[in-house]
Amino acid sequence: MRLVFLRCAVIESLAQQRRWRVTFILWIVTALIVFFAIGLCREFAKTTGSERLLRWTLGISAAIIGGMWWAYLSWAGSPNREVERAQKDCDDTTMAYVMSQNFVKQRLKAPGSAEFPYLNGRDVVSASDHKCTFYVSAYVDSQNGFGASIRTYYKATMTYDRNEKLWRAPELVIE
Secondary structure: OOOOEEEOHHHHHHHHHHHHHHHHHHHHHHHHHHHHHHHHHHHHHOOOOOHHHHHHHHHHHHHHHHHHHHHHHHHHOOHHHHHHHHHHHOOOHHHHHHHHHHHHHOOOOOHHHOEOOOOOOOOOEEEEOOOOEEEEEEEEEEEOOOOOEEEEEEEEEEEEEOOOOEEEEEEEEEO
16 A cells, blocks of 8 residues: 655644744843833933942843743743643644545545545544554545545544654555
């Protein structure tokens, strides 16, 4: 049986966009705090005897900026976050169902006519063994070679390779 591969670049790029967005927002907030602190320090510098206020303003600003970046960087590089992401990837039965549809469409006579039921529909099962292997059983309504609409049931064993971000269908039975 020929293995068909489907990359999940879209999902990975969305996660990367989210990281870039959060980093960008942190840089904007950092710049705003710096400009605000500089403005306060300029006002304090106009009055004599305000060295103490200058130090407090600079110290509080540095503490806020440092704490904000420390929290973000410890969250982004957390080993727990990687474990959570791995668990989420290996339990994502919805994505397994969606990917199985792509593999089934590749084997249909008229893939453009394919209509799949909702995941929570009757006769649809998508289960995980929590080790990045999924078992999908569902049906597709599509046109056959003569143009008649028929319902075809299928069963697929789906695997997800987290390192390569790759979905495989090592077993796909279309009845």
